[in-house]
Every structure is written in C-alpha cells, then in structure tokens.
Amino acid sequence: MRSDIRTSNRVLFMMETAVKKANRNILDPMIPELTPESVQPIVDATARVRGEYLLALFKVAESASRGVPSPDAVKRLRDLRLAYDEMIHAYQALEHAIERGYLTVKE
Numbered sequence: 289m290r291s292d293i294r295t296s297n298r299v300l301f302m303m304e305t306a307v308k309k310a311n312r313n314i315l316d317p318m319i320p321e322l323t324p325e326s327v328q329p330i331v332d333a334t335a336r337v338r339g340e341y342l343l344a345l346f347k348v349a350e351s352a353s354r355g356v357p358s359p360d361a362v363k364r365l366r367d368l369r370l371a372y373d374e375m376i377h378a379y380q381a382l383e384h385a386i387e388r389g390y391l392t393v394k395e
Contacts, residue, residue: 311390334375342370
C-alpha cells in the first residue's frame, strides 16, 4: 500500500515536471518579452472592456426603467460580456503561466 502511494506520488511529480517543462519550452519563445511595461496594455485593455460592459449595464437599466430594454441594447450588453469574459480568461491564463514559471519575466 505504502509503495503504491510512493509510486503514485513519483508519477505525479514526474507529470508535473513534464508539464512545466513543456509549457516553458513552448510558451516562453512564443510570448513577447514580459516586463511591467509590456503587460500594461493588457491590463488597460481589460479595464476598458470592463468599463464598457458596466457602462452598457447602466444604459440597459436606464432604458429598462421606461419598459423592456431594446434587443440592440441587450445584444450590446451580451457582446461586451463575451469580450469581458474572454479578456478575463486570457488575463488569468497569463497570470497562471507567470505564477507557474512558464514565462520569463524581466524587470
């Protein structure tokens, strides 16, 4: 039993090491140099999309106070949500890659 646990732990460690190596070898050359300055446009773009999404929410709420929001207003809100969701997921993927050491970060 104890031997099975050690074997499982060893295999899991080997898998984790292989995943880290593969991600580092594939991702690091693909991604432009990461510095605080190079990441700022990503942060800014994400904030802009968040702002547009929230602004659209206020516009939909305002139009809904006079009745049902227009299909165009709801479509714009949905489109902005999709854009925002994609930006957040991409940002989180970048954050994860940095945290796991897949990417080189320069000061």
